[in-house]
Amino acid sequence: MPESLCFHHGQLIDGTGREPVPDGVVLTDTDGHITYAGPADGAPDAGDARRVDAAGGTILPGFIDCHVHVFASGRWEPLAVAMAKFDDYRHLEAAVRLRxxxxxxxxTVRDLGGTTPGMRRAVADGLIDGPRLLVSHGILSHTGGHVDWTFPNGQAVERSDYAISALNHIVDSPQEAVVATRQLVRSGVDVIKVCATGGMGSVSDDPDDQGLTVEEMRAIHAELGRYHGRRLPIAAHAQGRRGIHNALISGVRSIEHGYGIGEEECQLLIDSGAFLVPTLSTMVFDPEDQQRMPADYVRKKLGWIERGRENIANAIDQGASVALGTDAGAGPHGLNLRELGYLCDLGMTPHAAIQSGTRVGAELLELDDSIGTLEAGKLADVVVYDGDAIADIRGLGDAERISHVATSGRLVKDAGTYRPRVLSI
Incomplete structure (x- = not known):
């Protein structure tokens, strides 16, 4: 249950872009909302609120990862091992990764392939501990495209640690794209994921190959406009330049990866109000994982690392709205905030990188009225880091240095200790 909390004695970075407050206070109520965030000398009496001493550290909004795959381990397990897993075991693995x-x-995370609305409900209902979840469930691709896990000999991998064919939709016409979209909307997804290009991990294509056509993506966009209320957004897996261009002129809300983005595409993104989610964590090789990766995947990745970083750096410099996303599942889980340092490597200031992982992410997800910044009235998603988040932003990538985590006013991590929710079912 949420409780009244008082985070105090720490530097406050509220995610809005305002300058850090050297001695900040954040107060929350039993409804799980923030009642005050600001300097200590203007804070109301905290009463009997539980005190969280952030002395020597930084009080921050809960972070948002806009691109994860909870059902993929990121460990590049042998295909035979992954395919042998029972579904209930895979679900328990996913629960551990969420925690x-x-x-x-x-x-808060947005899962862009593999996680169902059922897992989202399990977190929301408190059956398992995890970040607030938004899900795409499946992914739309064409025959031979990024998520068509059919090998040249016709053998299809229906399910493994990193192939989720059972959830994906292979579409080869605007009408097929519309039918798949209707099926996903019916299942209760939060976002539609499309493949506008090939990918590094694909069986049959490359990042420079185009994916769904403009006509197919525009048909999806038009279909989503038929529903009453909020139009579901489209997230486009888009690595090569031509596919990025196609996605942007088709009305997508976010470009995922975007390694080939050029100046023209960046301007299209800015003019349309779309977001770039660069997933720089995928460009970091773990030597052990590299040995287990398919040779073709390694070849593609090595060929893209430097030009991808250069293009993302140019997009940052041009003023693209960049939201933090890691593609966790293609890489390890629980190291999400290392992405902040990678953004700084490409020209972001630490303060801007923090906003990428808080306010900008919330804007992309259209949740900025409730999360993303520490302001009165918003949900009490609060993190305490044991260092100076501006001077030592890379330390945020070490989960051991995240001393406290509150989600909707419930303190789940207290001085490094996990506080599980206790339910009676």
Missing amino acids: QTLLAGVT
Whole structure:
């Protein structure tokens, strides 16, 4: 249950872009909302609120990772091992990854392939601990495209640690794209994921290959406009330049990866109000994982690392709205905030990188009225880091240095100790 909390004695970075407050206070109520965030000398009496001493550290909004795959381990397990897993075991693995992510300071994630609305409900209902979840469930691709896990000999991988064919939709016409979209909307998804290009991990294509056509993506966009209320957004897996261009002129809300983005595409993104989610964590090789990766995947990745970083750096410099996303699942879970340092490597200031992982992410997800910044009235998603988040932003990537995590006013991590929710079912 939420409780009244008083985070105090720490530097406050509220995510809005305002300058850090050297001695900040955040107060929350039993409804799980923030009642005050600001300097200590203007704070109301905290009464009998539980005190969280952030002395020597930084009080921050809960972070948002806009691109994860909870059902993929990121460990590049042998295909035979992954395919042998029972579904209930895979669900329990996913629950552990969600908890790891939450304890690393990430209080909201958008899963772009593999996680169902059922897992979203399990978190919301408190059956398992994890970040607030938004899900795409499946992914739309064409025959031979990024998520068509059919090998040249016709053998299809229906399910494994990193192939989720059972959830994906292979579409080869605007009408098929519309039918798949209707099926996903019916299942209760939060976002539609499309493949506008090939990918590094694909069986049959490359990042520079185009994916769904403009006509197919525009048909999806038009279909989503038929529903009453909020139009579901489209997230486009888009790595090569031509596919990025196609996605942007088709009305997508976010470009995922975007390694080939050029100046023209960046301007299209800015003019349309779309977001770039660069997933720089995928460009970091773990030597052990590299040995287990398919040779073709390694070849593609090595060929893209430097030009991808250069293009993302140019997009940052041009003023693109960049939201933090890691593609966790293609890499390890629980290290999500290392992405902040990678953004700084490409020209972001630490303060801007923090906003990328808080306010900007909330804007992309259209949740900025309730999360993303520490302001009165918003949900009490609060993180305490044991260092100076401006001077030592890379330390945020070490989950051991995230001393406290609160989600909707419930303190789930207290001085590094996990506080599980206790339910009676």
